Amino acid sequence: VLRAVQDLRGAIRWFRKSAAEDGNTYGIDPEMIFTFGSSAGAFMALHHAFMDQDELPSFMNQQATGLAGGIEGVSGSEGYPSHVRALVSHCGALGDNAWIDEDENVPSCLFHGENDTTVPIDSTMFVLSGFLPIAVTEGSIPISQRMTSIGLEHCFEINDNAGHVAYIANQAIYDTTLAISSNFLAHHVCGFELDCTYHEVLSGTVE
Numbered sequence: 001v002l003r004a005v006q007d008l009r010g011a012i013r014w015f016r017k018s019a020a021e022d023g024n025t026y027g028i029d030p031e032m033i034f035t036f037g038s039s040a041g042a043f044m045a046l047h048h049a050f051m052d053q054d055e056l057p058s059f060m061n062q063q064a065t066g067l068a069g070g071i072e073g074v075s076g077s078e079g080y081p082s083h084v085r086a087l088v089s090h091c092g093a094l095g096d097n098a099w100i101d102e103d104e105n106v107p108s109c110l111f112h113g114e115n116d117t118t119v120p121i122d123s124t125m126f127v128l129s130g131f132l133p134i135a136v137t138e139g140s141i142p143i144s145q146r147m148t149s150i151g152l153e154h155c156f157e158i159n160d161n162a163g164h165v166a167y168i169a170n171q172a173i174y175d176t177t178l179a180i181s182s183n184f185l186a187h188h189v190c191g192f193e194l195d196c197t198y199h200e201v202l203s204g205t206v207e
Contacts, residue, residue, distance in 0.1 A: 001095075002056065003066055004044040008035065009082035010075025017077040032189060035087045036181075038165050039119060042092025046143070049087055049106040050099045057095070086188050088181055091119045091164055093126065093137040097146040107153040109184040109196075111177055112140035113162035121158070155184055155196035175201075 016030045035045040053071045061067065068074050072082065086107040094100070112121045119126065119139060126137040138146075144156040157180055159166040159173050167174040176198045183195040 001043055001047050002060065002071075004040070005048045005051065005071060006067075006069065006073025006075065008044055008048050009072050010077065012082045012084065013075070013077035013080040016080040020080070031085065033084050034185070034188075035084050036090075037088070037092060038090035039092070042089040042119075043094075045087045046089055046092045046094050046108075048082075049084065049108070050094060050101070050104055052099065052101075055096070055099050086184070088184065089140070089143075090167070090177070091116050091121075091140070092143075093119050093139045094143055095135065095137060097123075097138040097142045100143070100146045100150065100152065102150045102152075105152070107184075107188065108143075108147065108155075109181060110140045110144055110154060110156045111159065111167070111180075112157075113159045113164055113166040115161060116164045116166075118164035153194065155180055155194070157196070 012033055015026065015028055015033065018025060019028055019030050035048060037043070037045040051071070056062065056070070062070060084106060086109070088109040088111075090111045091113060092110075112119075114121060116139075119137070121139040121141050123136065123138050123142045126134045128134050140156060140158075144154065147154045157176065159170075162170065162173060167177040179198045179201050180196060182201050183192075183197075183199070186192040187194040
């Protein structure tokens with residue numbers, strides 16, 4: 001997870017440096033960078049947003065190969081920030097929902113299958129590949145509860161009777177995921193009122 005967070009932070013810094021120093025080849029708005037992730041990608045997005053340097057587990061050897069540089073890593077583009085505007089998480093989890101602090105203003109859009117046995121929706125032991133217990137993780141329910149308790153803006157959609165990354169095999173869940181994600185982004189990019197419910201996504205360029 002730390003290596004993934006380091007890579008993500010390095011990529012974000014690189015895009016900001018590119019925008020500032022290299023003519024912004026990719027045409028980005030440095031203040032409109034969002035992270036999206038499903039499963040492991042959602043772990044990465046959530047830990048990037050809410051795990052601080054002083055919250056890294058004490059058992060972690062930060063001198064091990066590939067772990068140098070702490071949270072930010074050593075991927076270059078120094079001097080550029082690695083924060084994001086907001087995130088979208090599909091069936092993700094955090095090591096501890098208490099890591100979500102009041103000053104970490106990263107609005108979040110959470111999706112999770114009610115019956116997810118790969119990354120459980122609640123607080124439970126995360127078991128890798130079905131047999132290797134890793135650590136207790138906090139799924140989307142305790143994450144949402146923590147966000148609610150500190151007043152952090154977020155949407156949370158539970159996919160009823162669904163498993164891991166439910167949108168892949170279920171058209172209705174896919175449509176709902178797309179619609180709510182679209183609403184969430186329209187709120188942050190265009191200033192629309194936040195809408196965490198399903199509605200038909202506009203499909204034409206005129207619309």
